[in-house]
Amino acid sequence: MKEIKIGLIGLGGMANVHLEQMAKLEGVHVTAICDSNAQAVEQAGDKLNIAQEHRYADYADLIADDEVDAILSITPNNVHYEIVKCCLLHKKPFMTEKPFTRTYEEALELFELYETDPIPSMVGFSYRYVPSFRYARDLIREGKLGAIRSVFVQYLQSWGVSMVGTPMNWRYQSSITGTGALADLGSHMVDAARFMIGEFTEVTAQMKTFISKRHDPATGSEGTVDVDDFTGFLATLEGDVAGVFQTSRNAYGSGNQLEVTIYGDLGTLSVSCERGNELTWIRPQAESGDPSLSVTGRHQVPAPYAVTQMQDFADMLRGSVRDELPGLQDGYANQEVLEAIAQAASLKRTIAPADIRTQTRTAEGVS
Known part of the structure; x- marks a missing residue:
């Protein structure tokens, strides 16, 4: 070896x-x-x-x-x-x-x-290495949910809420971090959706800063937060799949809460990084013959899906x-979607990630 x-x-x-x-x-x-x-x-x-x-x-x-x-x-x-x-x-x-x-x-x-x-x-x-995320991806690819219609993704943490008193740090400075909750947590949401569903074709978004001033231990004075505490966005993914996403570091009561729910014609899958070895699968009761009757089951993830980063x-x-x-291509594609989300929030309109590269090259005067 x-x-x-x-x-x-x-x-x-x-x-x-x-x-x-x-x-x-x-x-x-x-x-x-x-x-x-x-x-x-x-x-x-x-x-x-x-x-x-x-x-x-x-x-x-x-x-x-x-x-x-x-x-x-x-x-x-x-x-x-x-x-x-x-x-x-x-x-x-x-x-x-x-x-x-x-x-x-x-x-x-x-x-x-x-x-x-x-x-x-x-x-x-790193969440590609949550066993339930990998298992859900395979079930979707095997057609167990039929045609995928929509996906809901949220990633919530609570360390930014007022009562915690988190001071200024590099995650609140755009010169270091780029965006806030979007880059920190939203990048994982975007990757989870790309990993399980496919590429983003368009997005519309809003970004909010809830707490604009925080104590800066380095200076002893108030520092200015110039990144988002919350980002929410709607998206269309390949296959005309509708997506709803929200991320916040100011969600009181949340731990490290990345959750994905995928809705298909034949059932629904829900996974969470906080319960990485199981998934929830809602599907029709096979024995009833009535598609309106469903059964909800928690399924343990098979051992081969446990691969570390x-x-x-x-x-x-x-x-x-x-x-x-x-790979690096996934990193680039992720950043392209993050840029589309940030532009969509700033311009208050729908943005296609596929247009970002052309727009950037045009702005730089490169054909």
């Missing part, structure tokens, strides 16, 4: 989640690390037994390290573009966190660079790519 040496960029909380998964894989090891926080680098380096010459402050130096086979980038949104571009130029396989980039223009440049010379790549749409990443690096793997 091929030994894989991973270079880890970013040593925050999510890095620990990936490290836990990676520790269970055979022949996959982190051999180089990078972070702007020198103390974090030293602490993680000691814990992971990383040689001093492979502890970096500059991501470009880590990516250029000939002893690193692939990059795992777990960073804030404003550096996704630079890191992915550096990986593409060095032809270094990678996984980057979502959203793919901070802006659509960054996403388009990376996508076009990738198209000229593709390399193994992955974008961290890091397992998929390692298998990709070894040359085995599953159909479900979210």
Whole structure:
């Protein structure tokens, strides 16, 4: 089995989640690390037994390290573009966190660079690795729901509500994050819908900032929030499927609540990341012969659907790519839909994601 040496960029909380998964894989090891926080680098380096010459402050130096086979980038949104571009130029396989980039223009440049010379790549749409989401996708593809008519998706969290008192941080600054709830949570909603149903053909939207000022620990004064706390949008997906979506980080009582319900002619499926090993399936009572009589069942997801994100990443690096793997193309397509949603909210009209690329090129004076 091929030994894989991973270079880890970013040593925050999510890095620990990936490290836990990676520790269970055979022949996959982190051999180089990078972070702007020198103390974090030293602490993680000691814990992971990383040689001093492979502890970096500059991501470009880590990516250029000939002893690193692939990059795992777990960073804030404003550096996704630079890191992915550096990986593409060095032809270094990678996984980057979502959203793919901070802006659509960054996403388009990376996508076009990738198209000229593709390399193994992955974008961290982690909910593709919820077993029930993968199972639901297969049931839909097998025609168990018949023709799909509509989908409802919501992703709700509560850490932004007033009573919690969450201070200013990078997720409230457009210069770092791009958009707010839309980029943070909405990117997962868009990917879940693309994963299970298909491409978006048009969207209309609204975006709201509920709390415009938050205490900034860095300055001791009030900071201005310039991103959305809530985004809701209507969409049409391929096959003329109607979609209703909402996301908020100000939904009191919600934990980490990503839920998808798919309505078809022959039944309804509901899945939630909070109950990842089961799905709810509503379908006609076969024995009654009366289609108006339904039965609601909770079904355990078969064991083969339990694949971790890091397992998929390692298998990709070894040359085995599953159909479900979210590649760079998925990251770009996701960013295209996010841009369409943001434009639809700003212009108060329906936007087709497919037009975004042409509009951007026209605005840049490129034919």
